[in-house]
Amino acid sequence: MSAYASSDNKRSNWEHKEHEVIRINVFGRAMSVRRVGGEWQLFNESQTGMCARVYDVVIPPELTEDELPGFLDDIYHEHASERHPSVVIES
Template identity: 40%
Template sequence: MEKYRFNVFGDILLIERRDLAWRCFAVGADGKLGPVDLAVPSEVSHEELPQYLYDIFHEGASLSDGDIFEIL
């Protein structure tokens, strides 16, 4: 199983790949995970995730919210 964390305009998302499916979770300030209703197509690669997330979330972000980047 692959797991990746992204800062998405100030919110933290954990995206994991299990078999061929992506699952998305919001990471709370306490570290708890909550499911996110976000369908990521199975053909999206790890390298394409930042652009995919940008395409989905950019309209709801303000200029002060920053950008999208992977948390290593």
């Protein structure tokens, strides 16, 4: 049995979300987060569809998807403005 499989052989939420792209608007900056190998990876997204990994920010692996906006708000709060006052999950 896989470490991610439950006793009734269904995939867990952890496995289901592996490599899923979560698009986040961080105070007007397009970013994305992916769950890879038990860790969160953060990326800057361009308008042309290219992305670049952000290595300077390490997201604690125990955070849930719902906790990502609060964590990124704490890290990037200096970028807040009247036009972009918060961090929002877009997808």
